[in-house]
Amino acid sequence: MIKVGITGGIGSGKTIICGIFSRLGIPVFDADTEAKKLYNSDADIRGKMLELFGKDIYLGNEIDRKKLAGIIFNDKNALIALNSLLHPLVKRNFNFWLDRQSNVAYVIKEAALLFESGSYEDLNLLILVSAPEEVRLRRVLQRDGTNKEAVLRIMKNQLTDEEKKDLPQVLRIDSLIRCKHETG
Secondary structure, three states, X not given: OEEEEEEOOOOOOHHHHHHHHHHOOOOEEEHHHHHHHHHHHOHHHHHHHHHHHOHHHEEOOEEOHHHHHHHHOOOXXXXXXXXXXXXXXXXXXXXXXXXXXXXXXXXXXXXXXXXXXXXXXXXOEEEEEEOOHHHHHHHHHHXXXXXXXXXXXXXXXXXXXXXXXXXXXXXXXXXXXXXXXXXX
16 A cells, blocks of 8 residues: 655645545545544543643633644744654554555545654655745635734744755655645
């Protein structure tokens, strides 16, 4: 089975591309959605989240995503702690999911942080979805109803498209395809 990773910065269009693959019948694993499930449904993760970020990090049974973003994108150590907590579990769940996909030729793993998490090493092919920063910013502002400064803090904590495509580690990957979407 070929494992294809789709990555790109916030607002780049990863979800649109993955939606196309999904409509074509290709199984898609969304790492960000999986992480959100873990926040809200895994008792151990919930306990560690409360320990790391305080009791008001949850609104009822759901993580307060804006509050969490405000913490982790302003404190590098908090971001590192969160990633070290979640990435191994998302990887484990991806492998469980892969076991259930044994009858397909290839699968897609969508993750904004494929390089940052190191999970690209388990994939055969990568697709880097890119868009100009101003397009990405506009999309996220429309989609999330957040403010410009918050989005820019997130972007600052992600590798740029140029950094991703130029990483020496990319040489160990079969191919890197850049899908460029210039319009909104």
